[in-house]
């Protein structure tokens with residue numbers, strides 16, 4: 001048994017004991033600091049994960065998943081799931097005209113909030129046609145590890161599109177665990193047709209910012225980023241879960257509904273940190289997006305410009321379910337779509 005595993009490591013990596021440490025930084029958001037009412041300072045959030053790969057576990061998991069789904073899997077996507085978080089380790093944040101060190105939590109996650117003045121922000125912000133962001137670096141003392149992260153500015157006024165990923169812009173097949181595993185661990189991620197075109201159109205028309213809100217774990221972030229860039233989706237922050245072997249079985253993690261709380265909290269973070277921003281919410285009928293979006297709407301009716309839910313045009317019982325879920329919401333505030341070409345160019349036309 002041991003020699004088989006040994007052989008697999010050799011063939012997978014080309015050499016032994018190559019377990020690599022690295023940091024993933026997931027793009028996050030910055031808001032005006034409203035703790036002090038007169039301040040124009042900014043609060044910046046960052047989020048990431050410091051991990052060490054485990055090649056033996058990765059190969060074992062690849063082989064067992066391949067037995068279940070009977071397809072060749074991408075070992076690189078599995079590696080991050082079998083990696084171990086580097087808990088309680090020192091990491092240092094620099095860039096942004098300051099340097100500070102902090103510790104990872106007991107899952108190896110990096111999560112901080114820091115404040116900079118509006119003057120400093122003006123010095124560091126990089127403004128593109130439609131996006132404003134700052135870059136920062138995280139490094140590990142005495143190790144050759146250094147990753148650059150992005151923080152997207154979300155000011156008090158304007159429009160933000162908050163979009164789900166799986167089965168809203170990316171074909172995942174969340175209603176079947178086999179399809180989910182196949183579409184997550186093998187082949188290229190595929191886009192729902194027309195979605196990046198309409199997102200880009202909206203980005204320019206409304207000078208909008210984008211936030212991707214997903215139940216997918218941050219272990220998939222590098223591959224989702226490759227997908228978003230390849231398909232030309234507007235860049236923006238991403239808000240993801242984190243998978244650990246302690247809390248769940250791997251397959252049930254992908255099928256569970258325990259993302260409802262974290263998705264709700266993320267949308268609330270955006271709304272509570274901006275005085276007068278309008279939010280457009282996009283999701284799909286296959287999981288709990290309609291329920292999450294309906295309860296957010298009921299709480300902040302003036303802040304939600306519109307809700308779009310992806311469903312198949314032929315799914316009439318789905319439409320009935322939506323009419324039920326959205327029964328207290330004006331009809332002009334929500335609609336459905338199957339592909340990007342069903343979405344309106346002008347969102348605020350009744």
Ligand SMILES: *[C@@H]1O[C@H](CO)[C@@H](O)[C@H](O)[C@H]1NC(C)=O
Nearest residue numbers: 095096097098099100120123
């Ligand atoms: C930030 O930049 C200013 C001016 O460039 C400089 O005087 C100050 O020392 C810097 N602060 C830090 C913490 O690097």
Ligand SMILES: *[C@@H]1O[C@H](CO)[C@@H](O)[C@H](O)[C@H]1NC(C)=O
Nearest residue numbers: 127129130131132153207209
């Ligand atoms: C568009 O939004 C960016 C920030 O996302 C901002 O810096 C810029 O001033 C805005 N442009 C207009 C014309 O409002």
Ligand SMILES: *[C@@H]1O[C@H](CO)[C@@H](O)[C@H](O)[C@H]1NC(C)=O
Nearest residue numbers: 156157158159275276277278
């Ligand atoms: C709030 O936003 C709306 C447009 O979304 C704008 O017409 C209005 O002037 C803004 N109010 C303030 C106080 O900035």
Ligand SMILES: *[C@@H]1O[C@H](CO)[C@@H](O)[C@H](O)[C@H]1NC(C)=O
Nearest residue numbers: 311312313314315316338339
């Ligand atoms: C409904 O439409 C989807 C995609 O457009 C298709 O895959 C599915 O087979 C259709 N279902 C029925 C019952 O026609």
